[in-house]
Amino acid sequence: EIVLTQSPATLSLSPGERATLSCRASQSVSSYLAWYQQKPGQAPRLLIYDASNRATGIPARFSGSGSGTDFTLTISSLEPEDFAVYYCQQRSNWPSFTFGPGTKVDIK
Amino acid sequence: QLQLQESGPGLVKPSETLSLTCTVSGGSISSSSYYWGWIRQPPGKGLEWIGSIYYSGSTYYNPSLKSRVTISVDTSKNQFSLKLSSVTAADTAVYYCARHMTDFESIPIDYWGQGTLVTVSS
Numbered sequence: 001e002i003v004l005t006q007s008p009a010t011l012s013l014s015p016g017e018r019a020t021l022s023c024r025a026s027q028s029v030s031s032y033l034a035w036y037q038q039k040p041g042q043a044p045r046l047l048i049y050d051a052s053n054r055a056t057g058i059p060a061r062f063s064g065s066g067s068g069t070d071f072t073l074t075i076s077s078l079e080p081e082d083f084a085v086y087y088c089q090q091r092s093n094w095p096s097f098t099f100g101p102g103t104k105v106d107i108k
Numbered sequence: 109q110l111q112l113q114e115s116g117p118g119l120v121k122p123s124e125t126l127s128l129t130c131t132v133s134g135g136s137i138s139s140s141s142y143y144w145g146w147i148r149q150p151p152g153k154g155l156e157w158i159g160s161i162y163y164s165g166s167t168y169y170n171p172s173l174k175s176r177v178t179i180s181v182d183t184s185k186n187q188f189s190l191k192l193s194s195v196t197a198a199d200t201a202v203y204y205c206a207r208h209m210t211d212f213e214s215i216p217i218d219y220w221g222q223g224t225l226v227t228v229s230s
Contacts, residue, residue, distance in 0.1 A: 001171070034216040036155075043204055043220035044155065050213045087155055091215045095168030099155040 004100035012108040019075040023088035112221035126192040130205030143208040148201040
């Protein structure tokens with residue numbers, strides 16, 4: 001089973017700062033990786049699919065990069081509504097479909 | 109606008125079977141471009157994929173839960189359902205139904221239900 005590791009577990013930043021979130025896979029998942037944002041009491045929202053493609057309606061300040069085992073979600077300038085938990089997800093060797101443990105981005 | 113709505117008991121006794129239904133509105137469950145899935149999230153914890161189904165009835169399950177999970181689809185009602193047997197307190201979670209996009213390599217989830225909390229307790 002492919003295991004996803006996210007770092008850091010918590011990222012404390014101020015509005016306007018740049019956020020860099022990491023997701024590492026225990027073996028290659030090619031570009032079969034997505035990112036989600038989840039706010040308290042809400043369902044997750046798709047941000048990025050296939051490692052680097054923004055989902056419909058997602059602001060340009062969100063970007064994804066990477067392939068193989070190392071991936072990054074970057075938020076170029078944090079807005080107040082961006083403070084949330086972020087999960088990566090892989091689907092290599094479907095029906096293997098797993099999420100990482102999450103990175104919480106909170107206000108410094 | 110597509111909407112997914114979970115329904116079912118919020119309280120299930122240990123050793124019994126958890127049953128939930130997801131009703132899809134604003135779109136057809138019979139589209140060839142989607143899988144329909146269940147994901148759960150224990151209180152304060154991360155997300156776990158339970159399994160997914162195609163409109164034809166083909167099913168895909170998380171290996172760690174496969175022995176206890178059954179997912180079915182009723183295209184005439186635009187619904188799909190989850191049954192999880194022999195539940196324990198560890199199955200207490202918010203259960204989400206969701207839609208996967210099969211046209212993309214990561215098979216991402218673009219629509220989610222609001223989630224329903226299921227508590228396992230006597």
